[in-house]
Amino acid sequence: MxxxxxxxxxxxxxxxxxxxxxxxxxxxxxxxxxxxxxxxxxxxxxxxxxxxxxxxxxxxxxxxxxxxxxxxxxxxxxxxxxxxSEVKRDNIRSDICMRLYFGEFINKKQMLTIIKNTISQNEKTVHQLEHMYTLYGGNMSDTQKISLEIGIEYHKSQLQVLQDGIQKL
Amino acid sequence: MxxxxxxxxxxxxxxxxxxxxxxxxxxxxxxxxxxxxxxxxxxxxxxxxxxxxxxxxxxxxxxxxxxxxxxxxxxxxxxxxxxxSEVKRDNIRSDICMRLYFGEFINKKQMLTIIKNTISQNEKTVHQLEHMYTLYGGNMSDTQKISLEIGIEYHKSQLQVLQDGIQKL
DNA sequence: CGCCTCATGTAAGCAGTTACATGATTCG
DNA sequence: CGAATCATGTAACTGCTTACATGAGGCG
Known part of the structure; x- marks a missing residue:
């Protein structure tokens, strides 16, 4: 692809x-x-x-x-x-996951800033995608809707994990 | 990154x-x-x-x-x-989403096969990641756990959307 | 008056993939 | 006896990014 x-x-x-x-x-x-x-x-x-x-x-x-x-x-x-052609598996490069993985090399205050920024970015994206769903959803095929839902749920799940995680730090 | x-x-x-x-x-x-x-x-x-x-x-x-x-x-x-450096946003290339988006050009039977394969792949990945969590979780930092959770929840959410979606096709 | 949108492209560079090449050891 | 694991690397290619270059019209 x-x-x-x-x-x-x-x-x-x-x-x-x-x-x-x-x-x-x-x-x-x-x-x-x-x-x-x-x-x-x-x-x-x-x-x-x-x-x-x-x-x-x-x-x-x-x-x-x-x-x-x-x-x-x-x-x-x-x-x-x-x-x-055969369907390739998702290819993801997540900088935020990288920062989290190497969290021991960043001070806590910076880490919190990074996470909070990512949370608000994710919120924006979820809103945008949901907005698209309400706007164009009517003209989309079933499978197109599924692809959009995958995107929405991805960002929602990341948001959730980050919000839960920040409590425990 | x-x-x-x-x-x-x-x-x-x-x-x-x-x-x-x-x-x-x-x-x-x-x-x-x-x-x-x-x-x-x-x-x-x-x-x-x-x-x-x-x-x-x-x-x-x-x-x-x-x-x-x-x-x-x-x-x-x-x-x-x-x-x-500034944290870059996630970069995703999802072939399965591409197939779903252009679903109108694939016949229904093929589409179902594609989705079912992706579902079982996702199940495997979720199990693998959860296995890693139980094995190494004890030695991981809080932020490392968060990054792993992001991965688990990503695959779980995709799984869920596909399972729900396949019912409606 | 400056910024945004519309609109098209090029040039240099590089990061990464695929395929190839080799070879010992262990396990079933 | 073959497959998998351990282990290192190269060569050719290519897809993509970044930065540059241009320019008109609309909007506040």
Whole structure:
């Protein structure tokens, strides 16, 4: 699962620009995927030069022009390959867990600050994701809802553990 | 937070070999970090050539020799820099969420198989982590326990969402 | 007047993966 | 007798990040 797979999937649903795609990553995908512009645009370029996607320019008034990409038959086949590949297990890199693991090397006051910051960050994220659920939940498929719920419950569970944990320190 | 930070932290606690470190990644760190041999050994080499760590060879009988690494003063300073850096938010790449998000492109039977496999994988992981908790919990610091709990609760929450979700499909 | 949003991209660099290569010992 | 564990490493590649570069329009 890498940028090209996600991009192909998105383009299979709807024509999009690089900017649109990146925005999508920050919203619905924020929990399970992220990528920078420096990844999105070169990936699009590469996919286009191999005829997996097709570019057309949309002239807009009052706004800069947009490069709208659409998936080709060849691109759909490539996406199909991804879908048939084995499901990889979640890949997580958690800096907060790292700080907790090496907690003995940080003084208690700093540790409390770190945890409290993480708690409030988590609260924000939970609210954001729940907001998305109420806004778009109606238009989402059952499985899409499940993926969003996984994100919500992940942050909620981390929040809970941190709140309980801070009491015992 | 990258391989070199984790390795320095581990060596600050105890002298270790590349093999030991990789094993540790597969156990206690499995939830929040992973890295292959192809990353561990080159990282050690680089750290050593810059005098952040020091190598000594341990001759073993019946087993291959070991390269035991210990952290230097310079290395401790570098680790200190990491500890003073701002805490980055969790970075997650979840292939299962991706499959769920693009569920409309997979047939229902396949989707059920994918979910069921993920459920049993999650169950295994939860058992493993809980086993670790009972085994090593006594020797772990409060914050180390919290990091392990975050891992356990993450997998438990994902398990729960998938089990609930599968009923509704 | 300055910041935010919209919009597209490049260049340099690096961190990390995959695959390969080797070899002794122990256990079932 | 084969598989697993212990143990170390390299080479080629690649995906991604960071930082840079540009510029128009809207909003307060």
């Amino acid at each position: 890498q940028a090209k797979d996600v991009i192909l999937g998105l383009l299979k649903k709807k024509d999009m620009s690089g900017y649109d795609i990146k925005k999508r990553f920050e919203e619905e995908f924020s929990f399970f995927f992220d990528s920078s512009y420096g990844s999105v645009y070169p990936t699009l370029k590469k996919l286009e030069s191999n005829q997996y996607i097709h570019k057309k320019t949309l002239i807009q008034e009052g706004k800069p022009n947009k490069h709208l990409f659409s998936i080709t038959k060849k691109g759909e086949e490539l996406f199909e390959c991804y879908l048939e | 990258q391989a070199k930070d984790v390795i320095l932290g581990l060596l600050k606690k105890k002298d270790m070999s590349g093999y030991d470190i990789k094993k540790r990644f597969e156990e206690e760190f499995s939830f929040f970090f992973d890295s292959s041999y192809g990353s561990v050994y080159p990282t050690l080499k680089k750290l050593e050539s810059n005098q952040y760590i020091h190598k000594k060879t341990l001759i073993q009988e019946g087993k291959p020799n070991k390269h035991l690494f210990s952290i230097t003063k310079k290395g401790e300073e570098l680790f200190e820099c990491y500890l003073e």
